[in-house]
Amino acid sequence: MAAPVSGMGEAPAERLPVNSTSFQKKTRSKLVSIPGTRPSVQNGQLLVSTGVTSLDYLLGGGLAVGTVLLIEEDRYDSYSRMILKYFLAEGVVCRHELFVATAQDNPDDILQELPAPILDDVAVPKAVEQPRLTGEPQDSLDAMKIAWRYQHLPKVQSALASSSRFGHYYDVSKTMEAEIRQAAKCHRFCLPDHVTPSSTAHRLESYSALLESLQEVIHREGFDLAAPMSKSRNILRVGLHSLGSALWGDDLCCHDKPRHRHALTTFLYGLRALLRSSLSVAVVTLPSHLIQDRALMGSITRLCDNAIALESFKGSERETNPLYKDYHGLLYVRQVPHLNCLASQLPDHKDLAFKLKRKQFSIERLHLPPDLSETVSRVSRGELASACGPSASGTKNLDF
Amino acid sequence: MLSELLQGIETGGLLIIQDSCSYSGRDLLRSFIAAALNREEEVHVLCFDVSEDELTDGLKPPATQRLHVHNAYPDPLGWTDHPAFAVQQFRLEDLTDLVKQASQPKPATLVIDSLSWVLRHAAPPAVCRTLQQLRKGGAVRAVVALLHADMHQRGTVGSVCHLASSLVAVAPGPKGNEAVAKITKRSKSGKVAQDEETFCITEDLTVAVLSRPSSLPEAKPNGSEEEQADPTANLTFNLRLSESELEAKQKLTLPFVFSKEKKTALLHPGPGSGRILYEPDANDDYDQEDPDDDLDV
Secondary structure, eight states: OOOOOTTSSSOGGGSOOTTOSOOOOOOOOOOOOOTTEEEOTTTOOEEEOOSOHHHHHHTTSSEETTOEEEEEOOTTSSHHHHHHHHHHHHHHHTTOEEEEEESSSOHHHHHHTOEEEOTTOOOOOHHHHSOOSSOOSSOGGGSSSSOGGGTTSOOOOSBOOOSSOOSOOEEEEEEOOHHHHHHSOEEEEEHHHHOOOOTTOSSOOHHHHHHHHHHHHHHHHTOBSSSOOOSOOOOEEEEEOSTTSGGGTOOTTTOSSOSSTTHHHHHHHHHHHHHHTBTEEEEEEEOGGGOOOHHHHHHHHHHSSEEEEEEEOTTSGGGGOGGGTTOSEEEEEEEOOOOSSSSOOOOSOOOEEEEEOSSOEEEEEOOOOOOOSTTOOOOOHHHHHHHHSOOTTHHHHTOO | OHHHHHHOOOTTEEEEEEEBTTBOOHHHHHHHHHHHHHTTOOEEEEEOSSOHHHHHTTOOHHHHTTEEEEEOSSOTTOOSSSOSSOGGGOSHHHHHHHHHHHSOSSOEEEEEEOHHHHHHHSOHHHHHHHHHHHHHSSSEEEEEEEEEGGGSOHHHHHHHHHHOSEEEEEEEOSSTTOEEEEEEEEOTTSOEEEEEEEEEEOTTSOEEEEEOSSOOOOOOOSSOOOOOOOTTSSOSSOOOOOHHHHHHHHHOOOTTOOOHHHHHHHHSOOTTSSOOOOOOOGGGOOOTTOTTSOOOO
């Protein structure tokens, strides 16, 4: 539909002003533009990246601001700690503020292990990296001889990734440089500094101390949504390591019928309420393999918005299974939230496996290889015929 | 890996020997004590399960100067007025005092026999906290503890073993005096190494590692490498190329093979090649709710 272009030959001074029509485009509700966030394409929520692009894709584009991501730890807490580090590193790169809480270890231990970001990463086309067989000098165009028009397109990957460049990539073999890390503001919470343990306490104080500390930080630094929008807003990333373990004073993991049964669930309820009213996002790791009460585990999962579980192959009999040889473990998506909508978008694939590579934590669909052996049973012809057509006894009644 | 553990536990490490009623891990614990004494380290032992004589049986006199046994066996719960050591004293402050007053400035190794006793009479979260604080504090170099896995709930055993940097689970072996040890070692960088070994303990408390019951995957012999099946062999027609044919193939110019300049020109379109200039005019002012433009709103 070609519309005539008016004013082509006129001098610029005589051109009509642009707003000559009364037509006004309906704009979206005022979304704060904070670096490192973007609105979701599905429901308009403000999303932040978890640091792992495959995980962003599984959670519907990213973590919505104001929600909690629960990570059920693997047996030796290696990969869940890695995802927590990715989350915090993403916060440093996007210039968000961090809040890290640990029970007995120093939060600085986690902060010093953050992976180094790959800062100049664009989707590097794989074609450039192919070895140069012809030996010609640095000439990327000759790497593809026939399909050279596809030179600059990224290679198709079976790893799940969002199409837009929202998250960053990290190199696990290097730690983040101190200058980059110190540029980010970080609040720490270490349990021994806040709570003096007393063996006669009938109520667990560690969780309430944590919640109070978090509330105080949110209020003081201005992450409250109720605060006036005077200065530029930022996001607070909260990382809670190994909540519910015995080091927090909770006997959830120790006993089959824990005494402080509702301490963690009360905390999660309060945490979610706190996050909903502020510009923060939380990642909580939980050693769920130690919790014997599955009903309690279910209620903990319900209280968090997003929930994933990691199962590492290390130490289990699955390590030697040839099916799993390319991967480091399995990943289960337990829950995806439905915020301001009726139904949530669960990922299509239920069998997911993850692999920690040097530059990427990739989550892929677990493919079953085709069974080409001779022992595969095939439906015999006789059975087929009897299944499709009416059986001999059946036609008796239908005989007209 | 068992012999490496016997040679030394890293600073701040917690080694837990997990046993059951079918095989007692106390002999292995005693061989750890013997190995630490032979390395000229100070060793403090908290003795709950068995008497002091039974525990130190077999340890030679010159080494026992560095051994300090805190005997809680006669009165573990402190019913008399002056217990040597009671379960209530299993706290960071008391243990630090105990270790500091007896030993030289060099930090000592703490051996607990057994942790199950402490877990029966103190809350597991408190015990875990004390163990973690002992590791982080400077008074004790490393902690070795014996845990009877069948005495506690699975969650308790799991929580305590979650803290451990090395875990040795012993079970009875195929023959009489042999035992199988499943070793899990977690390093600070998050790497986990696992191993399974058969061992037996001799009279003088040395551990003889016998064999590995799990067969390792056979390393491929370097010499014989199978050749890939050559698909061009055994055919009734000829798929191979002679030298001249190979040359001719490489000289062939394919269609749609452009020169470099043309490729760059096509791949990176320059500015001004196809811009559309548009200014909205009256026809664009189309209101869906008022198509004829005649409503008076």
